[in-house]
Amino acid sequence: MSTPTLEVAGLQTHFFTRDGTLKAVDGVDFTLGPGEVLGLVGESGSGKSVTGFSIIGLVDPPGRIVGGSILYRGQELVGANEESLRGLRGNRIAMIFQDPMMTLNPVLRVDTQMIEAIQAHRRMSTKEARAKARDTLDMVGIPSPDERLRNYPHQLSGGMRQRVAIAIAFLNEPDLIIADEPTTALDVTIQAQIIHEAQNLCRRTGTAMIWITHDLAVVAGLADRIAVMYAGRIVEQGGTDDVIDRPLHPYTAGLLGSVPSANKRGVPLRQIPGMTPNLMKLPAGCAFRTRCAYGDGACATMPEVTQPLTDRACRCHHPLLPIPAAGAPA
Amino acid sequence: MTHALIETRGVSKRFVKRLDTAGRIARGLGADIDDETVHAVDQVSLSVKKGEVLGLVGESGCGKSTLGRMVAGILPPSDGEILFEGNTVGSLSARENQAATLAVQMIFQDPFASLNPRMRVEDIVGEAPQVHGLVKRQEVGDYVDDILLKVGLDPSVKRRYPHQFSGGQRQRIGIARALAVRPRFLVCDESIAALDVSIQAQVINLFMQLREDLDLTYLFISHDLSVVEHISDRIAIMYLGRIVEMAPTDALFEAPNHPYTKALLDEVPRLDQRKRDFAPIKGEIPSPLDPPSGCHFHPRCPHVGPRCSAEQPVLAEISPGRISACHRNTQEGVGRVASLAAT
Numbered sequence: 225m226s227t228p229t230l231e232v233a234g235l236q237t238h239f240f241t242r243d244g245t246l247k248a249v250d251g252v253d254f255t256l257g258p259g260e261v262l263g264l265v266g267e268s269g270s271g272k273s274v275t276g277f278s279i280i281g282l283v284d285p286p287g288r289i290v291g292g293s294i295l296y297r298g299q300e301l302v303g304a305n306e307e308s309l310r311g312l313r314g315n316r317i318a319m320i321f322q323d324p325m326m327t328l329n330p331v332l333r334v335d336t337q338m339i340e341a342i343q344a345h346r347r348m349s350t351k352e353a354r355a356k357a358r359d360t361l362d363m364v365g366i367p368s369p370d371e372r373l374r375n376y377p378h379q380l381s382g383g384m385r386q387r388v389a390i391a392i393a394f395l396n397e398p399d400l401i402i403a404d405e406p407t408t409a410l411d412v413t414i415q416a417q418i419i420h421e422a423q424n425l426c427r428r429t430g431t432a433m434i435w436i437t438h439d440l441a442v443v444a445g446l447a448d449r450i451a452v453m454y455a456g457r458i459v460e461q462g463g464t465d466d467v468i469d470r471p472l473h474p475y476t477a478g479l480l481g482s483v484p485s486a487n488k489r490g491v492p493l494r495q496i497p498g499m500t501p502n503l504m505k506l507p508a509g510c511a512f513r514t515r516c517a518y519g520d521g522a523c524a525t526m527p528e529v530t531q532p533l534t535d536r537a538c539r540c541h542h543p544l545l546p547i548p549a550a551g552a553p554a
Numbered sequence: 555m556t557h558a559l560i561e562t563r564g565v566s567k568r569f570v571k572r573l574d575t576a577g578r579i580a581r582g583l584g585a586d587i588d589d590e591t592v593h594a595v596d597q598v599s600l601s602v603k604k605g606e607v608l609g610l611v612g613e614s615g616c617g618k619s620t621l622g623r624m625v626a627g628i629l630p631p632s633d634g635e636i637l638f639e640g641n642t643v644g645s646l647s648a649r650e651n652q653a654a655t656l657a658v659q660m661i662f663q664d665p666f667a668s669l670n671p672r673m674r675v676e677d678i679v680g681e682a683p684q685v686h687g688l689v690k691r692q693e694v695g696d697y698v699d700d701i702l703l704k705v706g707l708d709p710s711v712k713r714r715y716p717h718q719f720s721g722g723q724r725q726r727i728g729i730a731r732a733l734a735v736r737p738r739f740l741v742c743d744e745s746i747a748a749l750d751v752s753i754q755a756q757v758i759n760l761f762m763q764l765r766e767d768l769d770l771t772y773l774f775i776s777h778d779l780s781v782v783e784h785i786s787d788r789i790a791i792m793y794l795g796r797i798v799e800m801a802p803t804d805a806l807f808e809a810p811n812h813p814y815t816k817a818l819l820d821e822v823p824r825l826d827q828r829k830r831d832f833a834p835i836k837g838e839i840p841s842p843l844d845p846p847s848g849c850h851f852h853p854r855c856p857h858v859g860p861r862c863s864a865e866q867p868v869l870a871e872i873s874p875g876r877i878s879a880c881h882r883n884t885q886e887g888v889g890r891v892a893s894l895a896a897t
Contacts, residue, residue: 267750383838411613411777413835416821438751441780441823468825482755483825484784489803492762493784495755499720 227297229399229432230256230279234292235302237271237278241286246503248274248287250456253529253537258399259430261423263443263464265479266453267500272436275453276402279434280319281309296400315345318393322405324385328377334361334388335373341395360391364421383414387421394425401426404436419446440479444468452476455501455511458529462536472538472545474516510541518542557640558601559771560625560658560739565634567595567620592842594620596795597634602739607765607772609786609803611779611818613839617795619743622775626660626741656686659732663744665724669716675702675727676712683734698734704767705730706760722753729760733768743775758785779822783807788875791815794842794850797869801876811878813855849881857882 237249249271256262266272277283279294281301294301296317301309321327329337338357342348348356354373361369364387377385386406393401403422407415423446426433437443443450444464451461452473460473471477481494498515501507509526513519522541532543571590573581581587595617602608612618623629625636627643635642638654646654662668669678679701680694689697699709705726716724725745732740742761746754762785764770776782782789783803790800791814799812810816817835837854840846846853852862861881869879 267752381838411839412779412818412821412823413613414838415823416835419823439823440751441825444825445823479751480825482752484755484758484780489784490762492759493755495759496752497756499722499753500750 228255228257228295229260229297230254230434231295232275232279232292233295235275235278235294236289236291237274237283237287238290239287244504247456247506248503249278252292252453252456252458254451254458254461256400256432256434258432259426260449261426261433261435261447263440263447263450264434264436264453265438265440265443265450267438269455269500269503270453271456271503272453273404276319276404276434276436279400280313280317280402282313282319311345314341314398315396316398317400317402318396318398320386320389320393320401320403320406322408324382324389325377327389328385330377332376333373334375334377334380338373338388338392338395341392345396357391357395360395361388363425364388364391364394365417366391383410383417386410386414386418390418390422390425394429394431397429398431401431401433402436403433405438406435407442408437408439415442422446440468441483452479455503455506457511457539458537459512459539460537462533466533466536472532472536472543473512473540474518474542474544475512477544478515510539557604558637559604559606559639560773561599561601561637561640562621562625562631563599563635563637564597565595565599565621565624565631565636566593566597567617567624567629568593568632590843593795593845594842595624595631598792598795598797599634600790600797600800602771602773604738604771605765605769606788607774607786609782609789610773610775610792611777611782611789612792613777615794615839615842616792617842618775618792621792622660622741622743622773625773626658627655628660652686656735657737658739658741659735659737660741660743661725661728661732661745663747665721665728665748666716668728669724669731671716674713674715678716678727679712679730679734682731683736686735688735701730701734704733704764706756720753721749722756725749725757726760729757729764733764737770739771739773741773741775744777745774746781747776747778754781761785779818780824791818794839794845796850796879797877798851798880799878800869801878805873805876811872811876811883812851812880813857813882814851815878817854849879 233253235249235252239246239248252275254262264272264275278289283289289302292302335354335357339350339353342353342356358369358373361372366372366384366387380388407418410418435443435447447464450464450467451458454475460467460476467476468480471480478496482496484493496515501511507514509524513523527539527541529537529539531537532545569592573589577587598621610618620629624631643654644651676698680698683689683697684691684694698712702709702712707723707726746757749757774782774785786803788800788802789806790797791812793814799815810819835854848863848865849867852858859881867879867881869877870883872878872883
């Protein structure tokens with residue numbers, strides 16, 4: 225295989241607050257090949273968004289990347305100077321945010337913002353850039369793109385705005401797009417349209433994508449691979465079918481059990497007891513052990529990432545293997 | 555037939571935005587402008603039987619929350635009437651009216667905005683039953699403990715303020731507040747939309763447990779079909795202020811009749827659909843200020859015919875207990891339905 229688009233190893237992003245150090249991301253590893261779609265799944269506070277921000281170099285103080293490496297096509301991004309990051313950001317690596325109302329400049333027309341994004345990275349006449357912006361809007365399925373170019377963001381609906389944000393992300397034909405819950409604020413019919421466009425564009429352009437979401441059902445139909453995060457760590461990683469049909473980590477199994485569509489109607493959902501832990505006061509060892517049905521003495525030490533099955537990574541002392549391995553609780 | 559616990563008959567809600575002074579002057583001078591009217595809810599009739607869970611599904615802006623608020627008695631309807639146990643709310647004596655109002659309670663979407671941040675939990679939960687004379691002042695403490703236990707909260711936390719709780723716990727406080735006046739009917743307006751997946755499951759389970767323990771009836775409003783499928787006995791689908799289809803849950807999911815229902819079902823992301831090609835319906839929900847003529851769904855509908863833009867389809871029974879508003883179901887359209895079913 226050629227050089228992976230992105231290699232993240234041992235990434236640690238901590239926030240140094242007055243009340244102590246908050247380990248938002250504490251040891252995240254994954255690799256992403258060209259054209260691959262990774263679904264990064266977790267609940268609020270699991271560190272999935274901070275992982276995305278770390279990759280694109282947008283972690284604000286008091287946060288800081290304190291360890292690990294992020295290799296973009298072999299180039300180290302951790303500790304890279306602002307100038308080289310700026311050359312990549314919006315150019316080779318782009319990000320789509322959750323709320324398009326917050327990320328589009330409300331006082332600039334759509335064309336101004338798009339042309340600016342192009343000319344920041346390459347020499348191109350305004351006329352050419354405008355034509356390119358128009359084509360990209362057309363590509364993400366915006367009807368009458370010429371008119372839309374002259375609109376301000378407030379004149380567009382939520383779904384339209386998100387399409388504009390996606391068009392801006394695709395403008396410079398990046399190698400990697402980080403999509404941070406881009407459809408959470410949208411209706412299901414619009415969500416389906418957006419996922420459809422994103423899926424098409426990735427296939428057509430060979431762009432790799434990290435789709436960050438709390439909804440396993442969304443990535444089930446979209447991603448090639450899924451990584452599940454809990455309390456700053458990836459607890460399980462593998463191919464989409466494997467992770468959803470045969471979860472290894474008890475947390476993944478719990479998440480799947482919580483999705484109503486996977487359950488029979490009227491039967492109580494197999495809920496995870498307790499609530500997401502405070503990152504400041506994590507239990508020692510496995511962060512999930514206080515909510516886990518399999519938690520025991522061994523879980524007081526941090527489990528290492530193991531590969532119990534081929535191409536499946538899991539961070540658990542008691543992975544839910546198809547055939548119970550020796551030593552696993554019944 | 556048993557009496558419906560709650561029934562709405564032809565209920566409508568219009569919001570009118572009056573012209574400002576400049577607009578009125580311009581109109582006086584002959585400009586072609588008028589007050590803007592939004593038909594948020596348009597002639598909705600539905601009934602919920604005792605012990606039933608009716609799911610109300612639609613996209614944002616379709617009027618489902620407005621309908622919920624009217625049922626809960628927070629908003630007065632512009633037209634039509636709302637009946638509680640067969641009696642029009644408002645026509646009863648003051649005492650009976652209050653009983654009817656108390657019996658219907660609402661649980662809101664945002665657990666952060668719907669609790670008063672300056673009140674302690676015991677006051678949030680205990681105030682209403684005390685005001686309405688359901689419990690004596692000396693007994694409020696025990697009463698609140700009892701209700702907090704019912705919703706799965708430790709009574710020792712009742713001296714705390716809402717900001718000291720997580721989202722899931724706050725939603726439980728909101729449920730406890732609604733339960734405190736011993737309601738028989740709960741309107742849940744997107745009550746779990748703001749919660750994490752694992753917490754969502756806990757709250758769904760709580761709703762189902764309470765339904766059994768307290769013999770409650772729900773109107774469950776949500777945009778999330780998978781949640782509604784799990785919890786509801788019957789489902790009503792709403793589009794731009796009108797109900798387009800209403801059916802028992804199983805029947806609806808097996809064979810959706812209205813093209814909009816079908817589109818919604820197809821587009822819900824599901825765990826068992828892998829690497830599929832999303833083929834979404836076109837367009838977005840139109841502005842309710844200026845809804846399309848005839849069938850509101852016709853600009854997005856894949857089966858649109860000439861009649862659809864001219865004439866509003868009526869809700870008609872297509873099989874027992876099942877209604878749908880689509881021209882394809884009527885006599886002239888039967889041939890088309892059959893041909894579609896064959897393909």
